[in-house]
Amino acid sequence: MSAPPPTDHSSPHLLDLLQTVHKNLLHQADWSSLEIHTSPSYPRPLITGLPPDPVYIDPDSASDYSADDRDALERKQQEWVLPVALREKWTLRKWAEVFDSLPEGFWGLNKEGVEKGKRLLLAVVSEDSTIVHYIVHDGIVKPRQN
């Protein structure tokens, strides 16, 4: 199958989503180092940033992490955010394309010294501008609380 036409990153719909999520992360969720990525190498506009508290702790290293440790590696972990609207429909293909565009090795190494799988935060924007964030992992990643 041929590749789908590249998404127009300047469409008002996507720019509006991007602005809404960016403002929400900056002013409500207190993220820092926010950066907007609209390069055509990404199928959709993406945001990176540093959350005030780690949004995801690997369940295998959760016992080593202490919330009081200001220098913990987890505290320096930037996250990728994908803004989407609640009324959108997605397919496995689209998700795979987004994940394939993310850089390798961005999330450090796990306990066995192997690169952690890719993940992103799905920022779902509803019509009343409510935003809910879901963590999406690429591959088989066991849940945090089990």
Next chain:
Amino acid sequence: MASQWGVVEPFIIYLVEGRYFLYDANVVSHVREMHRMCGCLTGTLPQIPQQNVFLGLPLELMTEEAALLVEKGAGYVVDDVKSHERGLKAMMEADKQAFLAAREAESVREMQVLLKAAEERKKAYKTPKASSLKDGDDGGEDGEAEDASEEMEEEPSSATVFDPDTKPKNSRNSQDISSTALRYYPVPSTSMPLYHKPLPPPPLSSLAPVPSKTSYPLYKHLHANSYFLSPGLRFGCQFMAYPGDPLRFHSHFVVTGMGWDEEIEMRDIVGGGRLGTGVKKAWMIGGEDKDKPGTVRTFCVEWGGF
């Protein structure tokens, strides 16, 4: 080669009304241990079908499980009803008589064993009583108060005193008792080879209901990654994935298979994420990559926490 349960592959997977069953407990154990498949126990008590919390044999296999077993060459599908009919038609009259005679003999033998055990119980019951309550045994009133089995035993002697016609029920001698005693006929849970002749494994076993194209690659992918999969109806998904035997682990994922270009509403992703997080699991969707046949992509969704 036979496994520790004496199961020789390929074993038979029975097809009844478009559903796959295993009837033999040994095959069920074998499949669970060697193939990481648990299926679903569906058998209940014929008289008490509402008792459906603890079910027994037969074990129903998911279509995906049956398909993978056939694909591996571990099992082959046999139409249960057809092979039964074929076996019945092909049965010779002499074989039939021999089988019935053997069945009768087995039943009589079992009954005699039961009667003997009952006699011994009675003896064991009476012996200490005779020593401790000698007077009680002689008294007529005490005898009446005792239970019916004791009364039956005493009757043959008393029948000589009383008119036998007034108590026809109790005038039976021990032989009569044996002819009317409760008889059991052996009912094996596996089909008898005599009137059940499944065909030998065909070179290419075919499946009647085939698994869905969207879920089967994902099933195989997770199974190959050492997960145990069970039906996911309880959690509104297709499969639940356990990292080991379900008796030892909680499941990690609620899994839904999808086509590569099948659209999913963001609302369903949000719903799935909430469901998975609510039951301390991750919600997983996945499917076969159309551009790279044979590879499966999976995505796990959890609530972000803010």
